[in-house]
Amino acid sequence: xxxxxxxxxxxxxxxxxxxxxxxxxxxxxxxxxxxxxxxxxxxxxxxxxxxxxxxxxxxxxxxxxxxxxxxxxxxxxxxxxxxxxxxxxxxxxxxxxxxxxxxxxxxxxxxxxxxxxxxxxxxxxxxxxxxxxxxxxxxxxxxxxxxxxxxxxxxxxxxxxxxxxxxxxxxxxxxxxxxxxxxxxxxxxxxxxxxxxxxxxxxxxxxxxxxxxxxxxxxxxxxxxxxxxxxxxxxxxxxxxxxxxxxxxxxxxxxxxxxxxxxxxxxxxxxxxxxxxxxxxxxxxxxxxxxxxxxxxxxxxxxxxxxxxxxxxxxxxxxxxxxxxxxxxxxxxxxxxxxxxxxxxxxxxxxxxxxxxxxxxxxxxxxxxxxxxxxxxxxxxxxxxxxxxxxxxxxxxxxxxxxxxxxxxxxxxxxxxxxxxxxxxxxxxxxxxxxxxxxxxxxxxxxxxxxxxxxxxxxxxxxxxxxxxxxxxxxxxxxxxxxxxxxxxxxxxxxxxxxxxxxxxxxxxxxxxxxxxxxxxxxxxxxxxxxxxxxxxxxxxxxxxxxxxxxxxxxxxxxxxxxxxxxxxxxxxxxxxxxxxxxxxxxxxxxxxxxxxxxxxxxxxxxxxxxxxxxxxxxxxxxxxxxxxxxxxxxxxxxxxxxxxxxxxxxxxxxxxxxxxxxxxxxxxxxxxxxxxx
Numbered sequence: 001x002x003x004x005x006x007x008x009x010x011x012x013x014x015x016x017x018x019x020x021x022x023x024x025x026x027x028x029x030x031x032x033x034x035x036x037x038x039x040x041x042x043x044x045x046x047x048x049x050x051x052x053x054x055x056x057x058x059x060x061x062x063x064x065x066x067x068x069x070x071x072x073x074x075x076x077x078x079x080x081x082x083x084x085x086x087x088x089x090x091x092x093x094x095x096x097x098x099x100x101x102x103x104x105x106x107x108x109x110x111x112x113x114x115x116x117x118x119x120x121x122x123x124x125x126x127x128x129x130x131x132x133x134x135x136x137x138x139x140x141x142x143x144x145x146x147x148x149x150x151x152x153x154x155x156x157x158x159x160x161x162x163x164x165x166x167x168x169x170x171x172x173x174x175x176x177x178x179x180x181x182x183x184x185x186x187x188x189x190x191x192x193x194x195x196x197x198x199x200x201x202x203x204x205x206x207x208x209x210x211x212x213x214x215x216x217x218x219x220x221x222x223x224x225x226x227x228x229x230x231x232x233x234x235x236x237x238x239x240x241x242x243x244x245x246x247x248x249x250x251x252x253x254x255x256x257x258x259x260x261x262x263x264x265x266x267x268x269x270x271x272x273x274x275x276x277x278x279x280x281x282x283x284x285x286x287x288x289x290x291x292x293x294x295x296x297x298x299x300x301x302x303x304x305x306x307x308x309x310x311x312x313x314x315x316x317x318x319x320x321x322x323x324x325x326x327x328x329x330x331x332x333x334x335x336x337x338x339x340x341x342x343x344x345x346x347x348x349x350x351x352x353x354x355x356x357x358x359x360x361x362x363x364x365x366x367x368x369x370x371x372x373x374x375x376x377x378x379x380x381x382x383x384x385x386x387x388x389x390x391x392x393x394x395x396x397x398x399x400x401x402x403x404x405x406x407x408x409x410x411x412x413x414x415x416x417x418x419x420x421x422x423x424x425x426x427x428x429x430x431x432x433x434x435x436x437x438x439x440x441x442x443x444x445x446x447x448x449x450x451x452x453x454x455x456x457x458x459x460x461x462x463x464x465x466x467x468x469x470x471x472x473x474x475x476x477x478x479x480x481x482x483x484x485x486x487x488x489x490x491x492x493x494x495x496x497x498x499x500x501x502x503x504x505x506x507x508x509x510x511x512x513x514x515x516x517x518x519x520x521x522x523x524x525x526x527x528x529x530x531x532x533x534x535x536x537x538x539x540x541x542x543x544x545x546x547x548x549x550x551x552x553x554x555x556x557x558x559x560x561x562x563x564x565x566x567x568x569x570x571x572x573x574x575x576x577x578x579x580x581x582x583x584x585x586x587x588x589x590x591x592x593x594x595x596x597x598x599x600x601x602x603x604x605x606x607x608x609x610x611x612x613x614x615x616x617x618x619x620x621x622x623x624x625x626x627x628x629x630x631x632x633x634x635x636x637x638x639x640x641x642x643x644x645x646x647x648x649x650x651x652x653x654x655x656x657x658x659x660x661x662x663x664x665x666x667x668x669x670x671x672x673x674x675x676x677x678x
Contacts, residue, residue, distance in 0.1 A: 020133035027123055027140055031116040034393045037401035038112025038173065043104040045404030047411050047501045050084075050176040052436030053448065055103050057089035058096070059439065062581065065263060066651070068605055068643025070581045073438050075449035075459045076486055076601040076624060079643070081264045082272070082453045087218035088179050103439075104406075108173075115172045118185040119144045122353065125188035129195075129315030135364050142356035144168075145389040149351040153330045164389065166396045167352065173400050177349060179220040184350060186216045187226050191318070194234060194253060198246050206253055207661060213257035217265055221273060221452075225341060226350070227254050229325050236304050237318035259657050262650035269453065276452050276460070282342035284333075292329075292338035299324050316361060323354040406440075410499045410524050414492055415440040417519055417526070424578075425489040425534050426599075430467045432501035433492055433524075446488045456601040458549060458622035462486060465553025469506040474554075476510045481556050483529045484563045485546075485622060487536045487599035491515075495523035530567070536599045537576035537586045540565040542628070545597060546621030558621060566597075586637040590629060596637060598625040605644035610637050 061080060062069040069080040080086075088110065096106035123140035127133045150162035171177035190212035197205035216223035231254045235246040258265065277283040284292070303324045307317045326347055333344040341347075367375065406412050414433045419441035428446035429437055437443040447463045454460040462482040465471075471478040483491055494500035495508045499522060515527035544565035546558045565571065574588035574596060588596055600606075602619035609615065610629040615637070620626045629635045642648075 023137035047432040052439040056438035058092040139360040277342040289340040293340040411436040456623035497523035537574040
């Protein structure tokens with residue numbers, strides 16, 4: 001058999017065309033090989049994580065785009081969008097529904113898919129932008145197997161081998177960073193689509209980029225920062241000098257993306273995240289913010305002036321600009337206490353991916369000059385090192401995915417006991433028991449609400465002061481006041497020997513002899529806060545309401561008066577009944593001068609009707625709903641949550657945006673048709 005003419009020349013060309021796809025297959029295979037248990041493991045029992053809260057949202061959340069939803073299970077209730085960004089819970093529920101798998105397995109499958117796709121997507125976009133598939137593969141492989149930023153800002157104490165640790169695996173499967181990793185994985189896709197849109201001015205690329213940005217925002221709050229950096233830096237990278245039109249179009253694309261998902265990320269939520277970052281001292285002072293922001297801006301300006309003349313590829317220019325911004329954020333805070341963003345340490349994930357890309361492409365000009373035989377000799381030891389890392393990561397993954405009997409955990413046992421013993425009654429479970437309770441059972445909790453988005457400042461104070469034991473000799477009495485004010489029937493306290501993960505109580509024995517014990521197992525005790533008839537609605541005099549927001553957890557003078565009114569045996573009774581998450585009714589017998597106090601967080605989306613007539617719903621000093629029904633004798637109050645004006649506007653804008661886009665697209669094509677025919 002004869003070889004056809006030119007075969008020896010066609011083979012290298014064919015291999016060169018296939019090689020980028022082989023790199024992609026190898027990259028995907030390595031990551032799948034490392035974490036393959038994620039795709040068939042039911043549960044791993046990582047009770048130190050937020051996984052339980054995401055599973056609870058997937059199990060009970062009503063993520064409807066068309067109407068607002070109230071979440072009554074955590075805190076004293078909250079709008080559903082104030083619990084967590086919806087993409088991961090929605091995806092978990094959808095995968096479980098389609099595959100008929102459990103929510104826990106569906107969540108692990110999503111986590112595994114994100115772990116594998118993240119370096120793969122970064123590789124694909126890097127290859128398409130740079131045209132250097134081999135170098136993009138090397139960068140993606142290094143980012144998959146190394147954590148180089150640990151040498152700059154270590155998680156704990158510095159040690160030389162820290163850069164070899166499987167940090168991304170820990171963050172993916174043990175910790176709470178899957179939504180953040182989804183955002184990072186989608187970032188280069190959004191970047192590439194936005195670049196195509198700016199270069200071609202084609203509407204479909206603008207729409208695709210906006211949809212990708214919208215998915216990022218639905219996944220995690222960090223998306224807004226990453227998108228803002230992209231919108232600002234991409235026009236600097238592609239134009240010399242930058243064109244104002246591109247800056248405007250980039251910002252408009254990001255704005256459209258936010259409008260599209262604004263029902264799940266309304267202005268009030270963005271403001272609340274900022275407010276809580278100030279309250280929790282995550283936001284820096286104005287001077288520190290300005291200094292750190294100025295340092296980042298000046299550094300980016302220097303990089304821009306250097307790269308626009310010396311680096312022809314826009315992707316490399318953007319990479320250096322973006323790296324300059326992101327790589328400075330953690331060390332400025334870690335070493336100098338300067339920051340303009342909260343939770344700066346979490347940007348180390350981006351930094352661990354950026355450093356390999358910058359390093360690999362920095363040595364590319366030098367490596368290109370090395371003869372291919374010498375290059376092979378240099379690559380072989382690097383491949384051996386990569387193989388050793390893959391083996392090490394594989395062993396670590398097997399340990400992380402070891403089988404755990406969740407039903408034997410204290411978290412599961414407490415949740416099931418609370419559901420069976422106290423159906424519909426509020427329980428406080430600080431620590432991992434609270435993080436996982438609603439994933440296992442229908443347990444209404446005083447806590448579990450994420451502090452970063454807590455809509456009720458007083459509930460946030462209560463969640464802190466009760467386990468902290470502030471108040472000295474009065475710590476237990478102060479804690480009981482807060483528990484009663486928020487309608488808590490039971491508080492669960494893990495002792496020193498409890499298998500509960502966090503052990504959040506400063507003094508786990510402070511309620512001994514103060515509150516009766518309802519249940520005790522494995523050094524985990526459920527104390528009864530109060531007995532008798534239970535209700536989240538109470539008839540009190542208007543003067544008994546808390547009028548002023550407590551300044552801290554021990555500011556309880558008005559709280560004491562309020563709780564005394566709740567416990568008054570002569571007060572008329574009131575019964576609150578839920579009819580779905582968004583509807584409740586209260587039956588009460590009222591006397592002149594009395595109001596109804598509900599232990600439900602106030603929100604402008606709540607409305608009340610008394611005997612069919614609307615009545616005002618107001619906020620008391622601890623963020624709970626108070627209603628003056630304006631009636632005497634037997635009164636029926638119907639409460640409904642519709643999200644309020646802000647959320648209605650956001651939904652109208654979100655639904656209208658695609659229609660506006662289609663009209664603009666049709667008009668543009670019509671104008672093109674006329675110009676061609678003319």
